[in-house]
Amino acid sequence: MKHTAAIAIISLSTVGSLAQAQEPSMTTGLADVIHPGLLDFAPLGGRPPRISAVGTIASDDGQVWTVPADTQFQTAPKATDLYNECNGVKPAGMADIDLSVVPMIDAGGHEEFTAYIFADNYFELYVNGRLLAVDPVPFVPFNSNVIRFKADRPVTLAVKMVDWEENLGLGSEANARSPFHAGDGGFVAHIQDAAGKTVLLSDDNWRAQTFYTAPLKDVSCLKVEGALRDSAACDTSDVADGGGFSAAHWPIPPAWMTAEFDDGAWPRATTFTNETVGVANKPAYTNFAEVFDTPGADAEFIWSSNLILDNVVLLRRTTD
Numbered sequence: 001m002k003h004t005a006a007i008a009i010i011s012l013s014t015v016g017s018l019a020q021a022q023e024p025s026m027t028t029g030l031a032d033v034i035h036p037g038l039l040d041f042a043p044l045g046g047r048p049p050r051i052s053a054v055g056t057i058a059s060d061d062g063q064v065w066t067v068p069a070d071t072q073f074q075t076a077p078k079a080t081d082l083y084n085e086c087n088g089v090k091p092a093g094m095a096d097i098d099l100s101v102v103p104m105i106d107a108g109g110h111e112e113f114t115a116y117i118f119a120d121n122y123f124e125l126y127v128n129g130r131l132l133a134v135d136p137v138p139f140v141p142f143n144s145n146v147i148r149f150k151a152d153r154p155v156t157l158a159v160k161m162v163d164w165e166e167n168l169g170l171g172s173e174a175n176a177r178s179p180f181h182a183g184d185g186g187f188v189a190h191i192q193d194a195a196g197k198t199v200l201l202s203d204d205n206w207r208a209q210t211f212y213t214a215p216l217k218d219v220s221c222l223k224v225e226g227a228l229r230d231s232a233a234c235d236t237s238d239v240a241d242g243g244g245f246s247a248a249h250w251p252i253p254p255a256w257m258t259a260e261f262d263d264g265a266w267p268r269a270t271t272f273t274n275e276t277v278g279v280a281n282k283p284a285y286t287n288f289a290e291v292f293d294t295p296g297a298d299a300e301f302i303w304s305s306n307l308i309l310d311n312v313v314l315l316r317r318t319t320d
């Protein structure tokens with residue numbers, strides 16, 4: 001099916017000062033499974049976990065895309081658990097955390113930093129271009145992590161975020177309301193120095209760009225204008241059958257995680273409240289409100305402009 005022409009592409013020629021618009025590659029329908037589940041975890045007496053499967057799907061223009069994302073889960077070091085049911089790590093709060101046992105990762109410098117992260121659903125953290133650690137739980141149960149590293153300022157944090165999916169290539173999951181429910185994402189981080197002083201918080205000073213947007217019921221809702229990939233007009237309501245919906249994919253720049261990468265054209269991150277993301281029932285977050293909702297240093301939930309439809313989002317922020 002050819003339908004890319006229906007997307008509103010406004011390029012450099014019509015919007016002088018904006019970056020060149022990049023037309024997405026479009027796919028329709030389910031991907032082929034290439035991995036049945038990156039994480040094998042069955043909670044005792046609980047519901048079966050959502051399977052963190054991976055697939056590939058060909059776009060109308062002949063490219064092959066990995067969905068929900070190409071990750072380094074199988075080879076990269078896993079981040080230390082703050083809270084992770086899969087490993088039986090369920091502290092009640094920060095008082096139970098012993099930072100001295102958290103490995104200090106060499107990020108090519110001397111100053112010590114500590115990063116506290118809650119991600120919906122999966123993150124990969126780079127510091128000054130080096131991959132330090134990845135999220136040990138790709139989909140659910142919801143978990144949180146602490147990462148210590150040594151680096152020199154200015155420190156550039158680059159985070160690959162994936163809002164995982166069950167219906168591979170369709171950007172949706174099966175829940176009680178719909179077998180094709182469009183789930184949401186979200187990322188929170190609080191980075192402190194060796195003395196526990198705040199160095200960086202997730203907020204709208206970060207840059208955020210989407211590289212995979214789905215489900216699209218009608219691709220004409222997607223507006224691509226300069227570096228803006230705006231799906232605000234797209235319908236996110238639950239449906240009985242979303243098997244024929246489409247997805248937009250953009251290639252990730254190879255050097256996106258380096259300190260030198262110019263993210264100046266990327267949109268600023270959008271912030272979302274705890275209520276919008278829905279963390280009240282997630283102890284991986286609430287047990288650590290001391291670092292995620294610190295009075296006077298509140299780490300905000302951030303994402304690209306569409307918390308629901310944007311499923312692979314790259315985030316960047318450099319210290320002063």
Ligand SMILES: [Ca+2]
Pocket residue numbers: 119120121122123135136137138139140141142143
């Ligand atoms: Ca996770």
Ligand SMILES: [Ca+2]
Pocket residue numbers: 120121163164183184185
């Ligand atoms: Ca999610």
Ligand SMILES: [Ca+2]
Pocket residue numbers: 188292293294298299300301
């Ligand atoms: Ca917060």
Ligand SMILES: [Ca+2]
Pocket residue numbers: 163171182183184185214307308309310311
């Ligand atoms: Ca989503």
